[in-house]
Amino acid sequence: MITSSAHRMIEDWRLGFVATADAYGAPNLSPKGTFVVHDSKTIGFAEIRSPDTLKNIALCPQVEISFVDILTRRAVLIGGTARSVARDSDEFARLFPTYEELWPDLASSFGSIVLVDVTACRPTCSPAYDNGATASDLRRNWMQRVQDINSRHEQSEVTPC
Incomplete structure (x- = not known):
């Protein structure tokens, strides 16, 4: 079951790192930035340019997804069984x-929607908490880091992918 804190984290950040394995057991880790919580047991993402992820899910539907609040260094690991919902299906039309609505500029690029039936939801956090750090401390420090990175990038040309 997806906890309320996991639900909030997924909706706040939307970016999850999906781990799959190929036919030989080799791992594939792929960031997906279009996550939605459908209900207490189901999450999904819009598939865009993910041939390896889709191929691996078709072979072995077990996935693990990591969502990280980069500011507080808290995370949630979601385990489950994934399946791809084809663009030409009634289920896709419903989803x-x-x-x-969330990504109108990307909607035409959605090849499918991948749904994950959640079987595990585990919180994790930085060892910094073991040393007495608080979420507020970490948020303040990492916000400063983000601002520093942003300032540095505003001064240089960043090459798009």
Whole structure:
């Protein structure tokens, strides 16, 4: 079951790192930035340019997804079984409006929607908490780091992917 704190983290950050394995057991880790919580047992993402992830899910549907609050250094690991919902299906048509509303500029690129039936939801956090750091301390420090990085990038040309 997806906890309320995990639900909040997924909706706040939307970016999850999806781990799959190929037919030989080799891992594939792929960031997906279009996550949605559908209900207490189901999350999903809009698939865009993810041929390896889709191929691996078709072979072995077990996935693990890591969501990280980069400011507080708290995370949640979601385990589950994934399946791809084809763009030409009735189920896709039912799911699509939620994703289209959140990412209208990307909607035409959605090849499918991948749904994950959640079987595990485990929180993790930085060892900094073991040394007495608080979420506020970490948020303040990492916000400063983000601002420093932003300032540095504003001064140089960043090459798009």
